[in-house]
Amino acid sequence: MAPKIVDREMRRMEIAGAAGVLFGKYGFDKVTIDDVAEAAGIGKGTVYEYFKNKEELIHGAFEIMLSHMGTEIEKSVDLTLTPLEALKSSTYAMVDVLEHVGEQYGFFLEYMLLLNRGKGNLALLQNMFQEYRSMIAGLLEAGIDAHQVRSDIDTASVAAAFAAWLDGAIFHWMILPTPGMKTMATAFWDAFVQGVALKREE
Template identity: 30%
Template sequence: MAPKRVDRAARREEILSAAVRVFARQGFAASRIEDVAAEAGIAKGSVYLSFDSREALLSAAFERLSERSATVLEQTAADGEPALERLSGLVRSAVAMLADEPDLTRVMVDLWAAGRHTGDGAPFDMAAVYRAYRGVVADLLRRAAEEGDLRPGVGEPEATVVVGAIEGCLVQWLMDPSVRLAGLAEPLLDVCLSGLRVSRQPSGPPDRRPSESYQGP
């Protein structure tokens, strides 16, 4: 009982990937279903076998991005290390993830545009993604402070700034690809952790790891 076997899920992924490429190239607003179909090498009608609507494609892209974000946050969960190390790892992973999937990252601006007018439980709850990031970062900040590595009194606002620094670098890269996104992780940590004021730490300059620690799914 199975004529013409097709892996529905795999086909869906193929189409979604094609859609992400097209959205990244043209922007969601200028992307026709036909463009996506052509990119995937299938006919327009076939797209509707896997997706209910044009919006559903964007929604699926959000889902994919949301998963990646969750993965980054989960990888950070590993306890044992000092919280400060875990925070640095989180930032490096997040930046590496964004740099590793430039097309998906470029679609983010369309998700911002679409997610702006949706309430809390809406299809594109970008707010929830950032809340999750802020939550984890704020927690790590507090723990690191308890462990004596960070100054006390850090909390939500500081977490917002750290998360913001990542997203803001992303914005500049989106508008101007000559900005090297991946290369900004270390300066970002450097600025946020050590600050820009005259060096007063006795422990020398911050270690410059070779970067990259994200292992995508």
Template identity: 30%
Template sequence: MRANSKEQIIEAAGVVFERYGFKKTTMDDIAYAAGKGKSSLYYYFKNKEEVFEAVVAHEAEHLVNEINASINVSKPAVEKLRSYVNIRMKRFVQRGNLATALNDNFLATFSFIEKIRNNYRDIEIDMIGEIIKEGIEKNEFKPVDTNFIAEAILTCMIGFEVPLLTKSNATDESVEKINNVIDMFFYGICT
């Protein structure tokens, strides 16, 4: 029952943080949205920062699961990478608390945000790296430094986040541009 209560708090807090932002959200707002007393929140979390960290971790877990479901099917590595990029970038356009944690400069002043950013970056590099390794093993890709290429691809995606977040109606165009960058990584720009 307690895990269910904690899950309810995290789900409700996610909605509240998304609506009001981290700065304006209070523990009272979260308690009200969860239908709990404030003491219930403090049973699970020390403060608003811990609640936000749990919300972001929850969203990251869902995103990773969604990506894994897409890339763990039998298809060429290039298509797995495209699936990864498309799911990730579309999720960032939808904004959410994970995107906020990774992109909001105000939040960068909190030490827990740096931890979230580093953890999620490591997860992404590992996921991209595994796709590249699989492509090398299946002779779809030339042998390359998988970690370097994974970091380069992630850097490209991060570079597109701000335009995507500010021009959410241009989602398909931005994803197409990212796919063009993927093509350049795999096929080069030479004819």
């Protein structure tokens, strides 16, 4: 019945993907709809067939980015290890991932700005944060059960603090690449897990 068979959802993703790459490289404001159309290999008007306006485009691109990251997070956990080991290896895996998406980082910041201005789909990012925190909290609880982790900690808060560190680290690393992420991760892991105090307060 339809005269032209086009997988609209697929096409939408393609366009948003092309846009995301450009946004990451040059920034939202510097990228014109013409640029996006050219990168996607379509006409300018066609972009508007799939996205009402430029803002919808950045939302679409962001969704794609988040879903990629969600996949990476899931892949990072190795369930064959002990809880603490799993947390450690997951953290290193995430550091690895983030180190390689530097190009996307600009786009990520860009979207944070949108959120900061009250536009943007905040819930989407909150969900990702929540999920990451839950995963960490889960490992910490498993660690308590396995007598690897102190039982007097508030796992939710500790997980939140832990997750925050990861984003802070990538941020600092973007600004100041020394010491490397690996070094920082090791130092953090050591201090966080072992504590820096000479003695435990009893």
